[in-house]
Structures are given as C-alpha cells and as structure tokens.
Amino acid sequence: MNGWSALDRFLQTDPRDVGCAEAMEMLHVYAELIAAGGPAEQQYPGIAAHLRACGPCGEDFDGLLAAIRGEQH
C-alpha cells in the first residue's frame, strides 16, 4: 500500500460504524455467528463497519474468533 491509499483509507469513515461500545456489547454474538458461517455482516452491518475501521476492536474480534475456533478443533 502506498502513502496515498493509506491516507485515503485512514480518512474514510463509514456512517454505519456503531463505535466501540456498541460493537463490544455484541462482539460475542457477532463472533459466534461468524464462526458458525452465519450472515453476521448482513445482520450487523454497523458492527462489521466498525471492526473494519477500529484496530483495537478488530484485534479483539480476531482474538475472540481464534478462541472460539480453537475450541471447535
């Protein structure tokens, strides 16, 4: 990724983004739905938008998903 696209991406904001508090409130439901192959992004577009944009929440989501999947295997 070059500087232009990195800056462009940083400045993009999605009006559906629900913010950290709401995303964290439902993270367990969202992650379990993803792990089960369900339509999480369609069902929770605001959370999906947030997790794409927020590094820390995205990291927490990745960790939770890894924990769920680790338990499944």
Place this chain on the structure above:
Amino acid sequence: MVMVPADSGVGESPVAAARLDAESSEWLQALRCAGPARDAALGRLHELLVRIARGEVARRGPRLGITGPELEDVAYQAAADALLAITGKLGQFRGECRFTTWAYKFVILEVSAKIGRHFWRHPAVPWDAEDWDRLPARFGFDPAHQVEWRELLAALRRAVDEELTARQRQVFVAIVLNGVPLDALTVELASNRNAIYKTLFDARRKLRAALAANGYIGDDSSRGS
C-alpha cells in the same frame, strides 16, 4: 486460585432457559449453586480462561515486543480479572451465545486492556511530541517522490491545525503522528476506547472534508463498504 465472592451477580436472570444449550445451562447452574460444585466450576472456568488468555497473548505478543514471563503475567492477571468480572456479571448473560463464548470475551478484553497499559513501560516517543517530519513515514509516503505528496501533506497539516478541536488534534498527534496505540492513549488521557475512537472518527471526517474541499482527494467521506 482466585477468590470469588459467593452468589455474586446472581440477582438478575434475563436468560431464557429454553434458548440455552446444555453446556451453557450446566455452567450457569454450577456457578450459581454453593459449595464444592461451585468451587469446582470456578476452577474449571479459571483453567479455561488461563488457556484462552495464554493463546491470546501468544497471538499478540510477537507484534508487541513482549515475551516470556511478562506475557505469562499478562495472561494470568487477565484470567483472574476476567473470572471476577464474569462471576460478578452472571446475571447479565442473556443466552445469545454459548456461555464460554461470552466468558472468552471478558478475558480477551482483559488481555487488550493490560497490553494497552503495558505500552507505557517502554514508550518509543512522548505521546504529545509534535515532530511533523514523521507524518510522511506514518502513511508510507516514499521520500524519493516527495514532490508528489509534499503539497498534500502540507494541506493535511493545515487542516489539522485549522479544522480540528484541541482534543481532536491531541488525539490525532498521539495516534497518527506518534503511533501511540488507541488503548494506550485511553490510559494516558483517563478516557475510554469508545470516546477516543469517536474523537478520531470525527477528526478523520473533518480532515477528509477539508482536503476534498481543496481538491486534494475525492469527496467520499460517507462511503460504506
């Protein structure tokens, strides 16, 4: 073993029992009873949380420069704090997912918070330093092509100075210019993740609008993906 007060968080009970899977029901029942059965359930839950916490710190550790005993400390502290939080909030479990998934969220968030605090043990630069020469590198602009981006970044800096509130500017400088992780900044500013994210979100929107108004970038500030 972590000491957990008996009967904590048992008051409320919004869980519709019919929706719960058998394993989650067993967890709830065991954690809500008294005596040896509860102690055994707490022991099993603690063991599970330690396993998840260790996996999580191992996943994040290499990118953070934390290794060995420090990682183990973070994992054990996170598991202990998560256990306390979970037992204190049992009444808030709504049965929307498996009990273990709900519990894992607590320990993942504890790991996150502890790693955020850990950042300040060895900060690379002061969080409020204003070395604007760092800006090109922060976005990966190639110094060899400075002529192409110099004007854009000068406009960005002007927009930071002219369009942002003092708080937005403070957050922009810490996170973008100095690379302070958002969670670490919440500790420094005695704030929370949601508030800092919202401050930066509004700043990003303003900066894009300013750059677009002056023709530096396209105006698609409200783009969904």
